[in-house]
Amino acid sequence: MGPLEGIKVIDMTTVLMGPYATQMLGDYGADVLKVETLEGDVTRQIGPTRHPGMGPLFLNTNRSKRSIALDLKKSAGRDAVLRLIRSADVLIYNVRPQAMVRLQLGYDVVSKLNPRLIYAGVFGFGQDGPYAAKPAYDDLIQGGSGLAHLMAIGGDGTPRYVPNALVDRIVGTHAVGAILASLVHRERSGSGQRVDIPMLETMSSFVMGDHMGGLTYEPPLDKGGYARHLSPDRRPYKTADGYICVIVYNDKQWDNFIKATGRDDMRADPKFATFAGRAGNIDVVYAELARMMLERTTAEWTDLLNEADIPTLPMHDLESILTDPHLTATNFFSVVDHPTEGKIRSMRVSATWSDTPAKPERLAPLLSEHSDEILREAGFSADEIAALVKEGVTRTAPGGQD
Template sequence: MQTSTKPTSQPQTSSALEGIKILDLTSVVFGPYASQILADYGAEVIKVESPEGDSTRNTGPRLEEGLSAIFLGVNRNKKSICLNLKDPQARDALLKLADTADVLMHSVRPQKMAALGLDHETLLARNPKLIYAGLHGFGNGGAYAGRPAYDDIIQGLSGIADIMTIQSGTPRYLPTIAADKTCGVAAAHAILAALFQRERTGRGQFIEIPMFETMTSYVLVEHLYGHHLPGHSDEIGYPRVLTEWRKPYRTSDGFVCMMPYTDKHWRTFFSQSGYPQHAADERFTSISMRTRHIAELYELAGQIVSKHPTAHWLDFCDTHEIPAAAANKLADLESDPHLKSVDFFTDIQNDAGHRYRFTRSPIRMEHSRVDPVMAPRLGEHTRAELIRAGLSVEIVDKMLSSGAAKQHAGSSDKN
């Protein structure tokens, strides 16, 4: 097959989503993480906040008011405008912004958006090319539709607290905002898929990303297990990841993350560590048998690993091509040799002279690059963006005076 050498007629852009305008009415982590992913691909994300601002602006340590740690983690590369959507002028301003937007995403309960006249039917009638993304707790039409949802609630409902109970004996949530972030990734790819479909059809659409359904799907990838075979198996939950012995192995001086997985890995591990009798043990000779006896296998491996220091096992696994790594502490990540060598962390100094540290997008694209930009102050871009949307200077100034809109004190029309 010959490859065409004709130059492409497509315009060259500096980022994958350059020219895509997103109105982001989400808050906390679920929605902001999704919109940050899209901003990292080059979309112009305009964060629409209430006069009180996103609650995460006040979560964690801060150098200045409204720029707290959790907010910084999910709001880089965005602009911020501040509107009181209960005010008719602010609502009209948002509609004006939505008329030229590619995406509007929100995490407000659907009934509240309808009461404000900002439901998807209304906005799609005005702008048929709009992607209207509802990031909800529960799917419309379901028994739980319209209920509020936070990460802890969804972790509990989706079975995470239960699988923690099976493994440890105590119902617990994962010590990370797992539901918000997992569903945020799902929301980002759903929006990208809708944008791709619009390229083909010219039509926008309403899309819904419900947390409960999304997280349940995520958990059941491996844990539906025998229930994939209704009437033939009552087993639910993947034994390998549920055993209490699935954890970093304790060495004689610390911990190591070691993952013999294939038949060859386990034969090599046992025979080369001085325990050839276990390599021939029928309980451990195939993946199906190892899965059946996973607790015994991991307990036995743990006893063997405990006899030597971490460095020994890292060298052993490197020599015998068994996957292994050190168990990083959170405080180790900024000095991790790999993360340093790929410039994963970057420091930004803002106009107040404060230094902030951000991660970059983990994704690298040959023809798209977006460097991290400082997260915005509350209402930093209100005046400039409303004027850019076509509102007159007089109307915008009146909105700012009445409280329908709010502008950060140090901002200017140049933003």
């Protein structure tokens, strides 16, 4: 059942950052109750769909969860979620903390109801700075953390965002770690606590950990930046007929590369002969590798580099990755039958455990699919549930049943 079996999570998050974190918790065995508005998470509407409300972004970020729809702006909806919180281990939200206070669901309220609760917020900024109340999105934090600037240095000089919700997923992963650490503390102390995971601070540490450089020192020794990462030829190399990903990094790998390619002249060149020499002349080194890669086909380089034990991988596109031989052998992408969406492709949990293997037991839910079930578990009677539906506080599951 996974290492988090028995942990109940109230998931009050939307879009990507929070749902990515709670999917991980659910994959690890936690019982995740996704609390949605009556309209549902907006990601239900993104991308091509077979049925409205079940888009691919939602399907790939919300498995291992049960869905309940509640209107939290109505007192009965707030009271319902408070009843769920009483027996929960974790509550995670990704609106600004001020919004939780307006909903009367701030930590001061819920901690009195459930002192063992881990109250986790994933939002834009630490609450002790001038940005505390500002809204935040992945794109903004990519810019604010310096990532867009780095893309300009390593590219054509134009700042741009990484074409991936990188911030949401990195901060979501940090949130999982913070929540698990809080659960360990609770096991030792018996007490829950509030934990904030701000996006800007998390990503500033993530980016600047590589690129602080001489700015680490006071006064600074340089203007920062990790030269190897910023080299213009640090990229997939073009071959005679395609592209290949290669890194020749340590002295042993360079010795093997020189032997395999017959480039003995490099041994006598101080720019190539030592790790320090290569690091100090990284643009020259990578430019020469880029030139050399044009001399053979991708298949020829793959065979030569593998034989020489030099790190290499194919450069996949979004379709070819589905047939990568390693990912195929490990059954990373599998085709499964969704109850309403038919056959869909699912990705396995990447981590493995020797004693408590984690395997998703639920595919992404329909909106409000489990409302009746969850409310019954919280002690609501059939008449109370019917009244909530009639008052527009919740909605029935699709088809009128769980």
